[in-house]
Amino acid sequence: MQFAKDSFYMALRERLAALSPNRTVTLNGATRPAVIVAENELVIPVEPLTDAFYLEWGAARVVERQAGNHALMQMACLISYHTLGTCESGVDRGRTLTALDLELMSICQPQRTSKRDFTQSPSAYLGTNVFWSGLDLDEVSGSEGPSRLTQGSQGVRLERKARLQVFFFAEGNLS
Amino acid sequence: MSSSALRAAMVPVMRRVRAYFAPVDRETETPSVFDPGKHGAFLLDAPPSPWLDLGWIDSFQRICATPVERLRAGKRGAPVAQFRGSLEARVEFDFREWGKLQLALACGSEHMNVLASDANADAQPSGGTPLAPIAIMPGSTASELVVGGGVVDSFYVNDLLVVDADYQQQIGYVGAGIAAAYVTDPMDVKRDPNYIRRVSFNLGRVAEKTATSLLLAQPLLGGLPPAGAGVQKVLAFVDREGGSFFQEWSALFVAEEESGGRVCFYYPRLSPTTPQAKASPKEDLVEIAAPLASLALRASFVAMPHTDENDGQTVVCYRSYFPAPMSGVY
Numbered sequence: 001m002q003f004a005k006d007s008f009y010m011a012l013r014e015r016l017a018a019l020s021p022n023r024t025v026t027l028n029g030a031t032r033p034a035v036i037v038a039e040n041e042l043v044i045p046v047e048p049l050t051d052a053f054y055l056e057w058g059a060a061r062v063v064e065r066q067a068g069n070h071a072l073m074q075m076a077c078l079i080s081y082h083t084l085g086t087c088e089s090g091v092d093r094g095r096t097l098t099a100l101d102l103e104l105m106s107i108c109q110p111q112r113t114s115k116r117d118f119t120q121s122p123s124a125y126l127g128t129n130v131f132w133s134g135l136d137l138d139e140v141s142g143s144e145g146p147s148r149l150t151q152g153s154q155g156v157r158l159e160r161k162a163r164l165q166v167f168f169f170a171e172g173n174l175s
Numbered sequence: 176m177s178s179s180a181l182r183a184a185m186v187p188v189m190r191r192v193r194a195y196f197a198p199v200d201r202e203t204e205t206p207s208v209f210d211p212g213k214h215g216a217f218l219l220d221a222p223p224s225p226w227l228d229l230g231w232i233d234s235f236q237r238i239c240a241t242p243v244e245r246l247r248a249g250k251r252g253a254p255v256a257q258f259r260g261s262l263e264a265r266v267e268f269d270f271r272e273w274g275k276l277q278l279a280l281a282c283g284s285e286h287m288n289v290l291a292s293d294a295n296a297d298a299q300p301s302g303g304t305p306l307a308p309i310a311i312m313p314g315s316t317a318s319e320l321v322v323g324g325g326v327v328d329s330f331y332v333n334d335l336l337v338v339d340a341d342y343q344q345q346i347g348y349v350g351a352g353i354a355a356a357y358v359t360d361p362m363d364v365k366r367d368p369n370y371i372r373r374v375s376f377n378l379g380r381v382a383e384k385t386a387t388s389l390l391l392a393q394p395l396l397g398g399l400p401p402a403g404a405g406v407q408k409v410l411a412f413v414d415r416e417g418g419s420f421f422q423e424w425s426a427l428f429v430a431e432e433e434s435g436g437r438v439c440f441y442y443p444r445l446s447p448t449t450p451q452a453k454a455s456p457k458e459d460l461v462e463i464a465a466p467l468a469s470l471a472l473r474a475s476f477v478a479m480p481h482t483d484e485n486d487g488q489t490v491v492c493y494r495s496y497f498p499a500p501m502s503g504v505y
Contacts, residue, residue, distance in 0.1 A: 070183035127501035169183035
């Protein structure tokens with residue numbers, strides 16, 4: 001399961017680096033593509049970074065009628081990101097969020113990658129693919145500003161959550 | 176490598192099926208060949224020549240109706256031998272994209288280009304008397320049509336064009352590069368010099384213009400403009416219920432390889448037929464959000480025979496499988 005999570009993350013990270021080289025973050029002194037797996041980072045009490053994709057893993061289960069000694073698993077993935085725009089007034093925050101939407105949709109294509117073991121270098125191909133469903137983009141929610149509109153998009157901070165299901169063959173026997 | 180990983184890679188997982196078609200030489204009934212060894216690993220967006228990408232399809236269904244007969248003998252009539260009866264195989268699916276080829280294949284018969292016509296021409300359901308064609312000049316290619324200075328101004332970016340020869344009263348298949356119709360008697364088509372351009376697959380859309388030529392967004396389907404070709408504007412496509420001509424194409428269907436292994440279905444010769452379900456609609460509605468729906472073209476084909484040169488067997492389709500890189504063999 002960890003190999004599938006790592007492979008999905010690395011696919012998105014490498015695709016973002018190729019698609020939008022300037023979409024980076026600096027974490028712990030290292031600059032890298034702006035795809036972050038929250039559970040892999042140091043526990044430090046700071047707000048999520050702007051203009052970065054945060055991955056969080058959710059429920060997992062064996063897919064029915066696919067189980068054998070090579071069970072097909074599916075696991076929920078939540079990808080969240082927010083922006084304040086690129087200018088002080090924040091008037092481009094909607095456009096910036098749309099750019100992030102498009103980048104996310106682009107790096108999720110094609111909807112598969114090879115499953116690899118990244119605990120060794122170079123990584124080792126594990127013989128199967130990780131593949132995933134289409135993206136569901138949730139409503140935009142705004143904050144840090146007047147909240148007279150239902151979704152708060154008057155706020156300077158615009159946030160989106162996107163969801164998809166990641167599928168992979170379990171490494172162990174699950175019969 | 177654990178054996179479970181080997182076996183997991185043996186499960187093909189697909190999301191969609193993509194369709195590619197290529198012309199059959201109707202004079203010789205020679206199909207376009209898909210050689211898995213030479214062509215199998217192509218990028219789905221860049222099929223090898225002469226395969227044409229007709230996009231993702233839905234509701235792909237392969238139907239085998241070849242009966243297996245049994246020879247029985249002995250007191251209990253037990254089967255002692257088997258043989259295959261008359262070959263029968265069909266393919267049905269929905270084209271999700273509409274274009275000249277998709278429409279022609281779903282229609283199955285002559286597929287008409289509605290040529291731009293004189294405003295005073297008599298109305299005809301497949302297009303009236305067209306405006307005169309403009310001659311294609313030497314130096315033209317499948318992607319650039321040289322028409323000359325001045326004349327080029329009568330065309331505009333985004334114009335849809337057909338490029339083909341005048342009908343010369345010949346009998347037989349007509350159409351540059353791809354057989355678009357069969358004329359049995361010149362009187363059937365009223366000796367119309369525009370007839371070939373009415374049915375031709377040799378179409379293109381103007382993307383740019385130079386001082387003397389038209390640059391096309393996609394190469395002409397039929398290839399180089401034939402000698403003496405003329406160009407006319409096309410306003411629409413029309414197909415008809417009826418008609419005597421049968422399209423015949425080679426087809427290749429590829430299941431997108433989500434789990435690593437690719438599955439291809441190659442039909443050397445497919446000819447349109449009626450859907451298996453008697454009341455099957457010609458178009459399927461794919462709901463987007465009611466009342467919005469996209470229209471899909473229902474296409475049904477019967478597989479025609481082909482002789483495999485390696486062993487002389489008569490077959491109608493080939494299924495090829497490209498295993499995932501580290502999958503088990505069995």
